[in-house]
Amino acid sequence: MNLLTRADQLREGRTPFVLATVVRAERPTSAKAGDRALVLPDGTIEGFVGGTCAESTVRLQGLRLLETGESTLLRITPDDDGPDARPGAEGLLTVANPCLSGGTLEIFLEAMIPAPLVFVYGEAPVARALTEVADAIGWHGFLAPSAETPIPLDAGAVVVASHGRDEAEILTAAVKAGIPYVALVASRKRxxxxxxxxxxxxxxxxxIHAPAGLDIGARxxxxxxxxxxAEVIAARPRQTAPPPGQVMLPLIEKPAAVTIAKDPVCDMDVAVVPDALHYQHEGVVYYFCGTGCRRAFADNPARYLLRWTPDHSGQL
Structure with missing residues (x-):
């Protein structure tokens, strides 16, 4: 399947992802300018932006961007000063990757986060206006066709403007579902x-915000x-960077945290996801940025475990 077609499917399904595009490749590298990949919330990578070492870095930085909703230019380059990620010029993140065979990659990571969803129930003019204004500010307004329409779990707001119809059922379902903002359009008395x-x-x-909205003298x-x-925006939680050592996956997928491990060979950060490269030794699972590091460790674990400390044992 064409990668951009797959990206369109993810958008339609309101699944967040990161589109990674190689914009510059300095030989020797296996990737070339124009190569693309998608980073999904579970750490899966679809497409190609380089070998396993580059892929490991793209996965980790992509998951971080899914949390913040930002985009960045990622520069992956060999460096003798260590593997730590560091900021470069504004909008540029440089990661020293000792696994690269002498080449440098610059990859644009674009976070594709679904527009916040406003689920509206009702047939009143206010209900229709809510969807129109939501769309105008870059959100997605959805007017439920009936009270039986299930509330999407990723909805940012549920607003009932039905003038008495099915209000209790919708409000109760929204609160029980843990929707961040739940409101009823009605007079204070009602x-x-x-x-x-x-x-x-x-x-x-x-x-429940009842009556809904900020008091701006609206008529x-x-x-x-x-x-x-305006009240929905004011009440929404502010996005922050994940705590050190963790990547928090967006709530649209499910609340979760990806543990970050250290590669015992090159000391790089590696996202612990199902398809991450790993090797089990004496009952302990170790994770690696690429096949070269995994092979080196498997050939002689003792060489690398001599400098292994609790700070490098997985969760940081």
Whole structure:
């Protein structure tokens, strides 16, 4: 399958990924300018951007970008000063990779994060305006056709604007699903009455914004929609970099953390994912950036374990 066709499928399925494109290759390298690969949330790589050493670096940095939602130019180059990733010029990340056979790769890593989803239930003008305004600000507004429409688990907001129809069922389902922002479009008096009827704890009820929206003096349907989306944006959690030694996968896939291990041969960081190169020795699994390091370790584990410390044993 064409890689860009696969990328379109991932977008349609609201699956985040990183598109890695080789923009410059300095020989000797196995990759050439124009080669592409996709980095998926589970660490799987589809496509080709170089050998196992380059692939290991692209995987790790791609997973980090899925957490922050940013994009960057990655420069992978041999370096005698050590394998640590370091910033270069603005927008450039340089990683010293001793596995490379003398060449340098520059790869643009573009994080493709699905637009935040606003799930709207109702047929009122405000409901339609919510989807239109959401689309206008680069979000994705979805107007549910019926109360039976399942709420997507990756929804950033669920807003009920149905003027009394199926409000309790939708609000309860959204709260139980852990949607970050749940709101009811109603007057203060009616909102209080609806909340009192819900079979939710006091803490769960307090998570519902009722009435929805910031008080900006909105009158028209479009203005009310604007006030609601302003509150959604104000209430959303701020994205931060993952803690040292971990890559937090986006919630759209599932809450998870990828442990980072150190290659015992070259000391490079390696993302511990199902298809990462590894070798088991005396009941302990070690992870490697490339086949060369794994082969060297397998030939003589004692040589590398002499300098092995607890700080290098996996979780950092």
């Amino acid at each position: 909102a209080a009455a609806v909340l009192a009827e819900l079979s939710l704890t006091e803490a769960e009820q307090s998570a 028209t349907a479009a203005e009310i929609a604007l006030s609601v989306l």
